Every structure is written in C-alpha cells, then in structure tokens.
Amino acid sequence: MEQMRIAAYVKLAKLWERNRNQALTYHQSYYKEKIKRLPDAVLVDTYIDITGQKRIAKRPEMLRLLRDCSLRKIDCIMTQTQAYLAANASEFCYLLKFIFDMNASIEIVTEDEAYSLDTLLNLDDQREALKKMANDYVGLNRTAYESWKSAVVEGIKLLAIENA
Numbered sequence: 001m002e003q004m005r006i007a008a009y010v011k012l013a014k015l016w017e018r019n020r021n022q023a024l025t026y027h028q029s030y031y032k033e034k035i036k037r038l039p040d041a042v043l044v045d046t047y048i049d050i051t052g053q054k055r056i057a058k059r060p061e062m063l064r065l066l067r068d069c070s071l072r073k074i075d076c077i078m079t080q081t082q083a084y085l086a087a088n089a090s091e092f093c094y095l096l097k098f099i100f101d102m103n104a105s106i107e108i109v110t111e112d113e114a115y116s117l118d119t120l121l122n123l124d125d126q127r128e129a130l131k132k133m134a135n136d137y138v139g140l141n142r143t144a145y146e147s148w149k150s151a152v153v154e155g156i157k158l159l160a161i162e163n164a
Contacts, residue, residue: 003042006035007065007074011084014052024048031078044074054087056095057151060159067156069099069106076107082117085110093137094148100131 008031016023028046035043045068047061056062068074077099079085085108086092099106107119108130119127138145 003040005044005073005075006041007044007068007077008046009062009065009077009079009084010046010048011059012048012050014050016050020050023050044068056086056091057155063152063155063159066098066152067159070102074106076109076120078109080111082110082112082115093134094145096130096134097138097145098149098152100134
C-alpha cells in the first residue's frame with residue numbers, strides 16, 4: 001500500500017512574527033511527531049503562514065499548499081482547526097470547491113474537538129456533505145467564486161515565478 005502524503009497547514013497571526021523561529025519549530029515538530037504515529041502516512045511538508053492576511057489569495061504558504069495539491073503531491077490536508085483554512089464561510093466554501101474540483105482526491109482532517117472534519121473516515125458522509133455545501137454556496141454567486149478562484153490561481157502562478 002502506498003503511503004498517504006499529508007500536508008500540515010497552520011495560519012498564525014502576525015504577532016507571531018516576533019517569535020517566528022519558535023513558532024515554525026514548534027509546528028513542524030508537532031506535525032512530524034503526529035504523522036510519525038500514523039501507519040502508512042508521510043508528512044510532505046508543514047505549510048505555515050504567519051501573516052495578518054485573511055484572504056487565501058494573499059497567503060503565500062496556502063498558495064504553495066494549493067499548488068502542491070494541484071501537482072498531486074498531496075493526498076490529505078491536516079490542520080488543527082478549520083479557522084486556519086479560511087477566515088470566513090465564503091472563503092471556506094470557495095476553498096472546499098477549489099480543492100474538491102481538483103483531479104486528485106484530497107482529504108481534509110482537522111483536530112477541532114467540537115467540529116472536526118475527517119473526510120478520510122467520512123463520518124456521516126462528510127466529504128459529500130462538504131462538497132454539496134460548497135457547490136450550493138458557490139451556486140448562489142458563481143461570479144464571486146470565479147473572481148476568488150482567479151485571484152488564487154494568479155497567486156499560485158506568481159509564487160511559481162518567484163520560486164523559479
């Protein structure tokens with residue numbers, strides 16, 4: 001059986017910039033140890049945004065994560081809380097739509113105690129319910145989603161150029 005390729009994502013407030021190295025070290029170590037305990041899993045990378053930016057299109061590590069998802073380097077995104085993924089319901093639904101529309105089947109796992117997501121276990125058909133929610137939300141204003149998606153795709157392209 002192939003190993004599941006897991007990406008960890010963390011979004012920290014700008015105030016963590018003062019303790020950047022400490023924050024990076026802590027979260028990288030946290031996920032390294034967590035994934036080590038999972039059979040048939042490997043940590044691809046820990047993507048950590050330390051920024052005041054709430055919009056996904058303005059978060060470089062989220063854009064790098066999405067690029068790696070599109071390149072099929074990742075099977076699962078793991079994060080401590082849904083709030084790390086998106087700052088509001090619109091961005092959360094747009095992000096889910098964007099991820100679920102990729103050719104690869106990318107799973108999402110959060111560690112929130114009360115409202116955790118785990119599409120790997122697919123408790124109560126979470127993946128299908130999330131996909132429906134995202135599609136229904138996008139259907140309310142497809143133009144807004146397309147604008148969001150364009151900004152994200154443009155951000156991914158700029159990131160690729162900067163890292164070339």
